[in-house]
Amino acid sequence: MNNFDQTTYSGSKSINESVNGSHDFTIRGYSLAKGMGAGKYISSDTFTVGGYDWAIYFYPDGKNLEDNSTYVSVFIALASEGSDVRALFELTLLDQSGKGKHKVHSHFDRALESGPYTLKYRGSMWGYKRFFRRQSLETSDYLKDDCLSMHCTVGVVRNRVEGPKHFTIAIPPSDMGQNLNYLLETETGCDILFRVGDETFKAHKLILAARSPVFRAQFFGLVGNPNMDEVALEDIEPSIFKAMLFFIYSDTLPDSQQFTGSMSTSTSTIMIQHLLAAADRFGLDRLKQLCEAKLCEEVNVDTVATTLSLADQHRCSQLKAICLKFASANLGAVMQTEGFKYVEETCPLLLSELLETVASAAVDERSGEGGLTRKRSGSSIIGLDLAAAAGAVHMVVEDDPNVRRVRRRA
Template sequence: MTNGATSPVTAATLKVEHSPLLSPTSSQSVTETVNGFHRFVIQGYSLAKGMGIGKHIVSDNFTVGGYRWAIYFYPDGKNPEDSSTYVSVFIALASEGTDVRALFELTLMDQSGKGKHKVHSHFDRSLESGPYTLKYRGSMWGYKRFFRRALLETSDYLKDDCLIINCTVGVVVSAIDCSRLHSIQVPVSDIGAHFGMLLENMEGSDITFDVAGEKFRSHKLVLAARSPVFRTEIFDGVDEQKKEMVITDLEPRVFKALLHFIYRDTLSEDAESVESSSASLSSVSETLIAKLLAAADRYCLERLKLMCESRLCKNISVNSVAKILALADEYHATELKAVCLRFAAENLAAVMRSDGFEYLKDNCPLLQSELLKTIAGCEEDYSSGGKSRSVWAQLSDGTDTNGRRVRQRT
């Protein structure tokens, strides 16, 4: 290439693009023991004694962790050096296997009932030495000097010429935790959506409700399953084949919200909206959620009742608490009633100067005694180190629980 000539190869900029990070993965290896238990009863110990060094009595084979095992009892000892002093007990691998890792426990049972068993356990020492490895069929783990023979023959371990040896084997296995590697996500229940479709398209409907002239088609079985009151009215009446019922004590919008809950197990959008706590006294009882509370009580729908209580609870204020308390008492809304009583007791001075309290005095005199009991409970809280100002102190100087001056009504 001569000077000044241009190369046919054009320059290019190498651009390295980083692929988006994949979701992190994880796995978990779980190593544990598969445990099994075998009881070996040796009857006629005195006759077995003297059979010879290295001679043994063997139990039936038993299976733990996919391997067969057996207990070997040597009444005269396994080795010559131990024959005159000790009995020997071993556990043997009785099936084909290579490098089988396991933990063992041998227990000579106290037959006096005192529970003073003689325990030789590898489980207690697994952290120090790890599991024992048996390399082939016939490999053994145990004790050449399991128990001194002279002591054994005069002990509570030997009764009616009988010994009982309990054996526990724990075979070590390792595996990858499949529940993490192959988890299956279960979606949230959509049964409400499915039943809601029945409400929308009315397929298979078999009863019609007339509510102030507005018609609502429904399904008897759905209503009966959800409400014991509907079940009684539909199936326990004189005419079980009735196709239409007239509802006289509910407004159409309330009955519509009631059906929405029965089919979908949720509040309707209209019922979800909670009016401001500054609403007038009369408007509290006229809200859809308040009327739905009454309907829930009427048809024994306890879950719907709690939903309504939860919504009304958000609307509690000095001006509304008395009216909401009256509603809660009338419709057996115990959770809401307790909250109202507590709120009224803690803000007594302000509540007593509200229009709602006048309504309470005129229409619900029995609630006053319950309020007094709640006040007494608040007094106990104050005396034990709660808020700094007593509810009775509020009445004397016209302030609330936070020490703020409450404007007198004229």
């Protein structure tokens, strides 16, 4: 009698893969960083890849004393606790002439030859003591307007084991938002009518009350009227109210093209700015946060001043801090925009905060601290003299019992 039919089989898979992430590091005011001394470095913000924090260290006078500042050194360092962290690295010094002749040092290309690099503990580094001869660097297309830009990629090696797959049943994603939006689009069971400008919108009081504390109070609060069937709204555009209704029913940020008919970035930014104000007005905190995140992605020289004013007015602290930092780093260009003129005329205290941000960046640079430590996908070191900042924007703060004004002088 044989027992072959009683034999059991099993199997598993060991999978080695890399979790990749990138960081852009810009050094502005390169010439001001020279003379720090060998072994002293400028650090980027920390950035997270594969569950570990990393930082880029740039040594303007080189890492080795014996090189007599002949070379600049660049390293990628493990900035969080960890032991035997295996990773691949790539450092790229960007050609700023537009020719695309970047200087690339890639560990990814050599992975098959030597395998990943192992970092033993926090502070371990991978990089080059003689990354670039300094004299050559300073006459190359990699340095433009006293600015250097680098791109860093880290690939943290992970291992996982997959056992045998069991039978599974796929669960479709939630369609609650689609179902509720269908009620809005078909006006099924609507019991309230909104008049917004020359347009009207039907909706459901219970759904609005569930999503917005303002509507809840208006329809079902102590002084609310559950029997009202019509509301007139002022100080809001029909397209913005329609977009807000879309969010209330679907819980997603609407596509600006759907509501404005335009694909331009400027139109999208303006719509999101108005939508943020509406979200604040009706207590839609999640919509407000989504608008903040979207405006943060779209911050540029042309929009930063108006977005800064909006963030200050509607108490968006994170967005305000980002706008202040961006504006201070691009002050000359920002001052030429219509948005900056509007801020000058209507929000003088914001100009004072902006000047404080410029001064703080300059002080941090002089002390070698390099600015904020917030994690993000890119960072800049700005070489800025306080005297230069004062030359870029002269501001006078006048104290008065009733008003505190800040004005710009030519």
